[in-house]
Amino acid sequence: MSNLRFTEQALSEWMRGSGQDSDIVISTRVRVARNLQNLPFPLLATNQQSAEVLERLTGVLKDQEELKSFGPFHVIKLDNLEELDRRVLVEKHLISPALANESRNGAVILNEDESVSIMINEEDHLRIQCLYPGFQVREAWDRATALDDIFENKLDYAFDDKRGYLTSCPTNVGTGLRASVMMHLPALVMTQQINRILSAVSQVGLTVRGMYGEGSEAVGNLFQISNQITLGQTESEIIDNLHSVVLQIIEHEKNARARLMSEAKLRIRDRVMRSYGILSYAAVMDSKEAAQRLSDVRLGVDLGILPGPSCFVINELTVMIEPGFLQKRFAGAMKPGERDVYRAKLIRETLGQNHNKQQ
Structure with missing residues (x-):
C-alpha cells in the first residue's frame, strides 16, 4: 500500500470512531518521550549516530507477532517527502512541526488507521503517540x-533512578508522558467563562494550548488541555488528574450550552444558520474565519439546530482548510489570497456533496 495515502486523505481512519463525550472532546492523545542509552540526543547527534538510532528503532518492527495487535506499520522517512507532504502530516497531528523541519534521519512510523504515530529523531530519539476519538x-x-514496553524490552533507554526517563527538554524528564485532549468549548467562550476556567486549569498542573500544541493559537474554540508536570508524579497520577479536570470542564461546557439554549436560543440558532449559509456560499474565506464558522456549525449539530453535516465531515474540513492540505489538494503552492479562494471553494463543494447525500 502506498504511503501517499497518509497525505492525500484528510481524515485519519481512527477519527471515524466514537468516544465518550465526543460532542465536546474531539480527540485524546497520549505521547511518551524516550531516548537510547549511550547515544547523543538528536540535537547533538551526528548524521551517522542519528542513522544508527533510526536503524535500531525500526529494527524493533521486525517482530511482527508482538506488534500484530497494533496492525501493520509503515516507515516514512522525512527526507523522502516533499515539504508540502510534511506539512500535511503536521496538520493531521501525525508529526510535530519540529520533526517536519528535521533533516537528519527523521522518520515517522504509522499504523494503518493512523491511531499510532511513532516519531524518530525529533527532539528525542523516540516519541510514541497514540490517538483516540472522544474522551x-x-x-x-x-x-x-x-507499545512502549515492547520497545523497552528490546532497547536500553536513557534512565536515571532519581530522575526517571531522560529527555532533551527538562519539562519532559521523569515519566516522559504528555497526555492531552482536544476540546471544543464554544459555549464557555460565548458566556465569557473561558478565561476563568482556563485560569483554574493552570493551577492544577495542566496547561492550555492551541490546536497544534505549544506556541499555537486557539482558533475555532478548540483548546488542547494537557499535563504540564512529568517529574514527581506517577503516570497514573498524571492520567487521573487530567481525567478528573477534563470531566469538570465537560460539565461546565454542558451547563453553558444549556444556559444558551434556555436564555438565547433564537440568537444561537441565528448564529449557527448564518455561519452555515456563509460556509455554503462564500467565495473567499480565510482560515481563521473558516475555523470559527465551522465551530458554530459543529455546535449547531451538537445542539440539534442543524441536522448535518456529520461530525466526521466537520473534522475532515478542519484539516482540509489548512494551508498544507489545501495546496496538496489543488496541486501547487499558493499565495494567501489564492488559498482563501480555494478554501471557500473546497468548503462549498464538501457541504454541497454532504447536503445532496442527505436528500
Whole structure:
C-alpha cells in the first residue's frame, strides 16, 4: 500500500470512531518521550549516530507477532517527502512541526488507521503517540504504555533512578508522558467563562494550548488541555488528574450550552444558520474565519439546530482548510489570497456533496 495515502486523505481512519463525550472532546492523545542509552540526543547527534538510532528503532518492527495487535506499520522517512507532504502530516497531528523541519534521519512510523504515530529523531530519539476519538485518556495511555514496553524490552533507554526517563527538554524528564485532549468549548467562550476556567486549569498542573500544541493559537474554540508536570508524579497520577479536570470542564461546557439554549436560543440558532449559509456560499474565506464558522456549525449539530453535516465531515474540513492540505489538494503552492479562494471553494463543494447525500 502506498504511503501517499497518509497525505492525500484528510481524515485519519481512527477519527471515524466514537468516544465518550465526543460532542465536546474531539480527540485524546497520549505521547511518551524516550531516548537510547549511550547515544547523543538528536540535537547533538551526528548524521551517522542519528542513522544508527533510526536503524535500531525500526529494527524493533521486525517482530511482527508482538506488534500484530497494533496492525501493520509503515516507515516514512522525512527526507523522502516533499515539504508540502510534511506539512500535511503536521496538520493531521501525525508529526510535530519540529520533526517536519528535521533533516537528519527523521522518520515517522504509522499504523494503518493512523491511531499510532511513532516519531524518530525529533527532539528525542523516540516519541510514541497514540490517538483516540472522544474522551478516552485511560485507553490511550494503556495502548501507549503497551507499545512502549515492547520497545523497552528490546532497547536500553536513557534512565536515571532519581530522575526517571531522560529527555532533551527538562519539562519532559521523569515519566516522559504528555497526555492531552482536544476540546471544543464554544459555549464557555460565548458566556465569557473561558478565561476563568482556563485560569483554574493552570493551577492544577495542566496547561492550555492551541490546536497544534505549544506556541499555537486557539482558533475555532478548540483548546488542547494537557499535563504540564512529568517529574514527581506517577503516570497514573498524571492520567487521573487530567481525567478528573477534563470531566469538570465537560460539565461546565454542558451547563453553558444549556444556559444558551434556555436564555438565547433564537440568537444561537441565528448564529449557527448564518455561519452555515456563509460556509455554503462564500467565495473567499480565510482560515481563521473558516475555523470559527465551522465551530458554530459543529455546535449547531451538537445542539440539534442543524441536522448535518456529520461530525466526521466537520473534522475532515478542519484539516482540509489548512494551508498544507489545501495546496496538496489543488496541486501547487499558493499565495494567501489564492488559498482563501480555494478554501471557500473546497468548503462549498464538501457541504454541497454532504447536503445532496442527505436528500
